[in-house]
Amino acid sequence: MAKDFYDILGVSRDAKQDEIKKAYKKLAKKHHPDLNKGAKASEEKFKEVNKAFETLNNSEKRQAYDRFGEQGANGFNNSGFGGGSFNAEDFGFGNMNDIFEGLFSGGFGGSRQNRNAPRKGEDLKVEIKVTFREAAHGVKKNITIRKKESCKNCGSAGGFGKKTCRSCNGAGEIKRVQRTILGNMVNVTTCSDCGGSGNSFEKICSDCKGEGRKTTTKNITVDLPAGVDTGNMLKLRGEGNAGHKGGPSGDIYVVVDVEKDKVFERDGNDIYMASTITFSQAALGTTIDVPTIAGKTAELKIPQGTQTHTLFRLKKRGFPNLNGFGSGDQFVRVIINTPKSLSKKERELLEELSNIESHEAPKTEKTFFDKFKDNVKEAF
């Protein structure tokens, strides 16, 4: 349910105009967005206070509000906070469209000052999924995007037989200066006759319905360099939406999302993988083939007496640096596999081995506890 305007301003129903102004001035200062940067609650409160004041400060609107509530007051409200842009310029927040445009075209505000002036088209954001190996080697990707292009039918004008809009004299907006206790406030509304363009036409372009731009589907090729990672952003200058009124086109931002790989894990430009070897391979030493992101396998020498979880490094087998110089390494963690079932022959051999081991007294071998102490020393 909507809050009562009198409650919002903290005044009684029979409050005099002076009282209302005084209450408003106090609250407006308190909740002013410039003094409460980033506080959402304050911004909401500020809007609320303005709305309440706008209604109660106008005797006609106030009467309607008293009789019919907010809906009644809105009947008079063709240039109020909701319909127009009540001093939006003064307080630094325009309508939502302007804010979203501002996000990508560099800074807030400014864009509503002259709707007739050329403006840069909106930037677009596209996400591209690539496989792990595509990211390693670089890849060309074809993507389909929907974007606005200049209308060919009308040459982006929006219509034919251009003439100046009579309602706004070509300004595209209608300004009204209102005297309030906070000083002069400019009430700006978009000219409803020309939709803000400042022009009217003998004939509106039927292709673009007067916008001068048309939504089209386009295929573009994106060339991703070797070494890209998730979150990397690529700017395609001028590939975004066509500009307004002959302004420059926006850009496309391509955001990369690299899929996980079954074999490799990435950490910066280094890659990690695990390889399983047998107990006898670890004890005797061997050479194994390991996969690489280049495609071919690489030889990895396992020295005799290798312990499980030992990490080996293959230099320069990782991801290339995005800047083109050097690359990361490939790390292979060797895991020794203990067989879960044995053939008869294997069993015989292992039992024989076990017999030998049990007769070898580990005289010079340190006890487990001694080793533990050594490790602790090393760690600190």
Ligand SMILES: [Zn+2]
């Ligand atoms: Zn107009």
Ligand SMILES: [Zn+2]
């Ligand atoms: Zn057109």
